Amino acid sequence: NERIINEFGLQMKRGDWSKGAFETKDGCYFMALGIDQPFRGLRRFANRVDFAIVDDVEDREVANNPRRVRKRAEKILSDLRGAFGKRRKRMVIANNYITTTGILQYLHEKLDGKKTTHSSRINIMDVHGNPTWKERYTKEELNVLRDEVFDEYSWLREYMNTPVEEGRIFKVDDIFYSHVPHLSEMDSLMVFGDLSYKDKGDYKAMVLVGKIKRCFCVIDCFVRQTSRSECAKWLYDRYEDYHLEDYPAEYYIEGLFAMDEFTNDFDLEGDNRGYYVPVLADRKNTTDKYMRIESMLGFFERGNIYFNAERQHSLDMKNMISQLLAFEKGSTAPNDAPDALQSAISRLNAATARENYDLIRVETIQEFKERTSRHRF
Numbered sequence: 316n317e318r319i320i321n322e323f324g325l326q327m328k329r330g331d332w333s334k335g336a337f338e339t340k341d342g343c344y345f346m347a348l349g350i351d352q353p354f355r356g357l358r359r360f361a362n363r364v365d366f367a368i369v370d371d372v373e374d375r376e377v378a379n380n381p382r383r384v385r386k387r388a389e390k391i392l393s394d395l396r397g398a399f400g401k402r403r404k405r406m407v408i409a410n411n412y413i414t415t416t417g418i419l420q421y422l423h424e425k426l427d428g429k430k431t432t433h434s435s436r437i438n439i440m441d442v443h444g445n446p447t448w449k450e451r452y453t454k455e456e457l458n459v460l461r462d463e464v465f466d467e468y469s470w471l472r473e474y475m476n477t478p479v480e481e482g483r484i485f486k487v488d489d490i491f492y493s494h495v496p497h498l499s500e501m502d503s504l505m506v507f508g509d510l511s512y513k514d515k516g517d518y519k520a521m522v523l524v525g526k527i528k529r530c531f532c533v534i535d536c537f538v539r540q541t542s543r544s545e546c547a548k549w550l551y552d553r554y555e556d557y558h559l560e561d562y563p564a565e566y567y568i569e570g571l572f573a574m575d576e577f578t579n580d581f582d583l584e585g586d587n588r589g590y591y592v593p594v595l596a597d598r599k600n601t602t603d604k605y606m607r608i609e610s611m612l613g614f615f616e617r618g619n620i621y622f623n624a625e626r627q628h629s630l631d632m633k634n635m636i637s638q639l640l641a642f643e644k645g646s647t648a649p650n651d652a653p654d655a656l657q658s659a660i661s662r663l664n665a666a667t668a669r670e671n672y673d674l675i676r677v678e679t680i681q682e683f684k685e686r687t688s689r690h691r692f
């Protein structure tokens with residue numbers, strides 16, 4: 316390090332860092348070892364280990380073998396931890412959370428909650444799309460990285476600590492973007508919200524969806540880890556931006572969360588603006604959430620669902636697509652946006668069920684795919 320050399324002189328005493336071991340003038344000894352090398356009994360003369368960094372030891376292939384995962388994790392917990400001296404014992408385990416069956420998950424389950432353990436999760440961008448490592452990345456660079464360099468699965472695994480595998484339920488090829496017709500052409504409009512009890516810990520999701528003939532258009536969405544008041548502001552902003560007062564739209568929040576403290580957030584926003592959006596509680600979604608969300612698969616495969624191309628690069632729409640692609644039963648990935656979307660589609664179907672389309676020529680699925688293929692995700 317040139318700054319250290321300039322201030323304190325050359326510190327190297329013997330060894331070579333590139334070969335995995337070196338010693339400094341003040342007697343500090345550094346050693347680099349692979350995860351499969353022996354750790355037990357590490358020492359330098361009478362000195363035992365006082366600081367260890369376990370860095371990038373995760374391997375997705377190893378994660379498929381529970382025996383190998385357990386062997387490596389126990390080596391860290393037993394052999395490496397057992398090599399520490401009496402007075403100082405410090406260990407840092409740094410890794411991207413790329414799999415739910417790997418070493419990091421095993422260690423987290425073993426160590427979480429212990430007094431001497433602290434865990435943190437740092438994604439490359441925050442909930443507003445701003446870089447958490449501002450010294451290295453700009454917001455524009457992250458957008459390029461996400462849009463052009465990595466597919467959504469790699470982005471989630473490597474940069475957002477959300478381990479997902481490609482194509483479990485909803486496929487990338489089934490995500491379409493297209494121009495959204497004018498709202499006056501829609502047969503019905505629906506705003507549906509799936510909120511959460513925690514103020515900022517979980518995602519809040521709201522979707523504005525229109526139905527036209529057999530197709531469902533995701534016109535806009537709100538998918539963020541933020542407060543309920545921000546969600547209320549978004550709803551009122553969209554109400555004004557899209558002039559929803561001119562159209563017969565309906566507004567629902569999942570019934571479990573439509574309690575006084577939640578509806579108050581929307582009423583308070585209405586107080587500030589001098590009018591009120593008539594938000595109602597939806598109490599009909601009592602079936603299994605995962606079954607409900609998976610029931611949308613047929614709509615996606617037939618091309619009956621498409622997303623507003625003008626909103627394709629918004630953070631909210633990206634979060635919506637990320638949650639759809641990450642969705643599978645048993646996954647720890649958020650699913651608030653797919654839940655809100657399914658509920659909106661269900662209510663739109665109910666609202667238009669009595670209408671007669673016998674005299675209307677409905678666009679075929681093949682025609683729809685050909686017309687929207689240039690917008691494919």
